[in-house]
Each structure stands twice: as structure tokens, then as C-alpha cells.
Amino acid sequence: MGRGPGAVDPAGDADRLARAEITRIVEPGDPVMGRLIEEYGAAGALAQVRQGMLEPEFVRVEEETANAERRRLNLAQLVTGWAGRAAGCTGRAEDDLASGRLLIPGDPGWPSQLNDLGRLRPYGLWLDGEEDLRFACLRSVSIVGARAATAYGTHAAAELAAGLSDRSWSVISGGAYGIDGAAHRGALAGVAPTIVVLACGTDVSYPSAHADLFRAVRERGLVISESPPGVQPTRLRFLVRNRVIAALSRGTVIVQAALRSGALNTASHASALNRQLMAVPGPITTDVSAGCHTLIRQARATCVTSVPEIIELVGSIGDDLAPVLRGPSHPRDYLNEETKRVLDAVPSRTPAGPATIASAAALPLTTTLSCLGGLESAGYILQTPTGWRLKPPSPNPPN
Structure with missing residues (x-):
């Protein structure tokens, strides 16, 4: 479960307080702030923002990266905007933490998969509810x-x-x-x-x-x-x-x-x-x-x-396989190809002799006779005094 106000803070009170303030003065997912926190920690990043000035080495690397990626970057304008917001947020972070629950990287309940976002990782997540976020997301x-x-x-x-x-x-x-x-x-x-x-x-x-x-x-x-x-x-x-x-x-x-x-x-x-x-x-x-x-x-x-x-x-590889969907099966599906050809050649009404059926099925007479016997045993056809015909369907059972 996440921690409420006043609980022991393994990630550090200064870090939590700084991240709480950053969530109020910096838009979520800002890659510059993401790297600033990586380099200097949340408290160090916030101190630079409040001064309205970033470390020269950080500025140099960011500008070189932006030029290499052909990406427009105006760090001075960005920091000025952050500093302006920070000036109006004094004391707000303490109030936010007193009334809300902030989960930050390093907390036991932090979902590690969020770290895949790299620079775009959230500075923290405000939670409302009693579930454990990390466990719920597994x-x-x-x-x-x-x-x-x-x-x-x-x-x-x-x-x-x-x-x-x-x-x-x-x-x-x-x-x-x-x-x-x-x-x-x-x-x-x-x-x-x-x-x-x-x-x-x-x-x-x-x-x-x-x-x-x-x-x-x-x-x-x-x-x-x-x-x-x-x-x-x-x-x-x-x-x-x-x-x-x-x-x-x-x-x-x-x-x-x-x-x-x-x-x-x-x-x-x-x-x-x-x-x-x-x-x-x-x-x-x-x-x-x-x-x-x-x-x-x-x-x-x-x-x-x-x-x-x-x-x-x-899911887990090999353990959560979906069932293979198939259409309804019919007894005819299990007949071999020769038997299916003989069955197709048997007339439905007027009986036909074995020679006629063999000719229609394009099969030898001996093969046809063998198939006719199997089909009769399986209940597909009937033998009459004048030849073979399909067995009529059974009447529908009463409701």
C-alpha cells in the first residue's frame, strides 16, 4: 500500500518535497526536466529552477543534443517560465503533501516499468485510492x-x-x-x-x-x-x-x-x-x-x-495460449477422400447401381463397393433392390 501523510519516507523528505513542487511548476513529461533530475536530483534541479539559471555544462550538452537532433530548444525561455511558476508556488508543495499521496521513484510501490520512459518518466504520481499501484499493474x-x-x-x-x-x-x-x-x-x-x-x-x-x-x-x-x-x-x-x-x-x-x-x-x-x-x-x-x-x-x-x-x-509464454477456434465438426469430415467421392455420387432419390456410382465417382468398381459397404454401416446410405440411395434424414425429435 502507498504511504499517507506523515509516514516514514525511504526516498527522503527533501526529494519528495522537491518532486511535489516540480509537479506543480513543470508540465508532465518534459525531457529537459527529466534529464535535469537525472543529473542533479530533484532538489538540485529545483534549486536551479528557483535561481532561474541552469548549470552551464548542462546547458551546453542540452543545446548540442538539440542541434544534433535538429530540434528547437530555448532553455532560457523554458527556465524563465518555470521560475515564474515557482515564485507563485511557495509553500504549496507542503499543503499538497498534507492532503494528497505522492508516489515517487524509489518508493516500494513505484511501478518499475515506468522507468522505461527514460527522461519522460513521471516526476511522481499523485494517487487517490487504497490499492498498491505496483502490484495492480503487474x-x-x-x-x-x-x-x-x-x-x-x-x-x-x-x-x-x-x-x-x-x-x-x-x-x-x-x-x-x-x-x-x-x-x-x-x-x-x-x-x-x-x-x-x-x-x-x-x-x-x-x-x-x-x-x-x-x-x-x-x-x-x-x-x-x-x-x-x-x-x-x-x-x-x-x-x-x-x-x-x-x-x-x-x-x-x-x-x-x-x-x-x-x-x-x-x-x-x-x-x-x-x-x-x-x-x-x-x-x-x-x-x-x-x-x-x-x-x-x-x-x-x-x-x-x-x-x-x-x-x-x-501473459506468460506457453502458459496463456488462447484456444484455437474451429467451426462445428461433422461426421463426414472424418471420411477419407475416396469415400467422400462415392458418397457424393450416391443419388438422393432414385437408387443407382454400383457401376453407375463408380462411374460418377471416377473410381474402380472394387473400391466403390468397399466404400458403399462402409457408408451403409455408418448409416449414410441405404441398399434397395434396385441399387443404392442416400438415407433420408431423421425426423426432428419432438420438443
Whole structure:
């Protein structure tokens, strides 16, 4: 379980306090701040921000890297913006930690798979709920998709989430309308926790119509965010939080997505992180499934249609194989090819002699006679005084 206010802090009070303040003054997923923390620690990075000046060697390396990658970088403008925010946040971090729960790298409950994000790793995660995030994510799948989902899409998302949860797989999503909300509701019908990753503070219900849903999730799972309490969502924060959704789970399922969709942004993060990427097919006449079909056609995502297929991809190799689907079998399927040819040559109404049947089957008379005897024994045909014919079907049994 995570620690509440006042608990013993193995990661260090200074580091936790600095990270809490950084979550308020720096936008999530900023690669410059990510490397600054790597180099100087959270407290050292924050001290430079408050001074409004970064170490010259750090600036030199960052500018050289940006030039090599042909990427625009204005460190002076970036630090000025951070320093301005920091000036207005004095004392806020203590208040945030007094009322909220911040999980940071080094804590026992920190999910190590988030470290795959490198510089883009969260500075910390604000949690609301009693579940252990690391444990909940050990067996987890992200389910995301369109906000403007169809009835087919929300039904599919809910069914897949419920099936995963029943098999003790946690479901992670973003809490939005459409596919996200359906996935969380489906997961709540099962036994495993579900995790909402917000683009705002965990105390902010966005969308407001999902307030009851978030309340239920807090009781059965976790609501998490990179933003501290009270922070409102922005378009950029929605896109940036998608990397966390992709990184936390073993794989991501896209249920419905148009060609321009935030869900495809999550899909890109999953691919970059070498996570399993899956897509649910939909009607070819529905624009909201066009993004899924493109992912499948380009071989970027694996087509999945059931919970066993998802678990086969994200589960243990060799232990979680999905059953091979087959159509219904018929006794005729087990006949050899010669016997099938003879059966096809036997008339259904007017009996025919062995020679006529052998000619129609293009088989020797001796082979035909052997097959006719076997077919009669198996109940496929009848021998009459004038030849062979198919056995009429049995009448339907009474209800």
C-alpha cells in the first residue's frame, strides 16, 4: 500500500518535497526536466529552477543534443517560465503533501516499468485510492479508444474489461467518455482493480459526468495523475498522460479510433515502449473504427476479438495460449477422400447401381463397393433392390 501523510519516507523528505513542487511548476513529461533530475536530483534541479539559471555544462550538452537532433530548444525561455511558476508556488508543495499521496521513484510501490520512459518518466504520481499501484499493474492491460464511441464499441470495451478483470487482470484507461468509461465500468464488474490515469488533479472530476464512476474506482482501484491537486486538464496534458497509460501495462488494446484520435497517440507510445499493441476490428462502414483497421493493416497491431486472445499476447509464454477456434465438426469430415467421392455420387432419390456410382465417382468398381459397404454401416446410405440411395434424414425429435 502507498504511504499517507506523515509516514516514514525511504526516498527522503527533501526529494519528495522537491518532486511535489516540480509537479506543480513543470508540465508532465518534459525531457529537459527529466534529464535535469537525472543529473542533479530533484532538489538540485529545483534549486536551479528557483535561481532561474541552469548549470552551464548542462546547458551546453542540452543545446548540442538539440542541434544534433535538429530540434528547437530555448532553455532560457523554458527556465524563465518555470521560475515564474515557482515564485507563485511557495509553500504549496507542503499543503499538497498534507492532503494528497505522492508516489515517487524509489518508493516500494513505484511501478518499475515506468522507468522505461527514460527522461519522460513521471516526476511522481499523485494517487487517490487504497490499492498498491505496483502490484495492480503487474498483470494489467490498457483499454483505450474513441470518446464518440458507438454502442458496439462500448459493449466490446466493457465485455473485454469485465473478462480481463474476472481473470485477475487490472484494466487501465483514461476515464474519458466512450471507450475509456466503458472499460472502467466493465472492470468494476470483475474482481481486479481498475486504474484511471487523469490529465488533471485527482480531486478534479473530468469529465464531471464521471464523478460517480471515479468515486467507485477509488473504492476498487486507483485514480492517479502526474498533476497535483486542483490542476485543471489541458489538451497537451491529455496527450502527455497517454505515455503513462501505455507504460504501466503489459499491452494496450485500441477498441475504436478514428484516423485522427488520441487513442492512436497511446498506440504510438505502446509501440515505442515495445508493449503489445492490439486492436479490435469493427464495421468497415464506421469511421470510428478506421484507425483500428489501419493499425491492423499496417501490422502495427494484432487483431484481437476476445479476452483469451489478449491474455495470450500479454501473459506468460506457453502458459496463456488462447484456444484455437474451429467451426462445428461433422461426421463426414472424418471420411477419407475416396469415400467422400462415392458418397457424393450416391443419388438422393432414385437408387443407382454400383457401376453407375463408380462411374460418377471416377473410381474402380472394387473400391466403390468397399466404400458403399462402409457408408451403409455408418448409416449414410441405404441398399434397395434396385441399387443404392442416400438415407433420408431423421425426423426432428419432438420438443
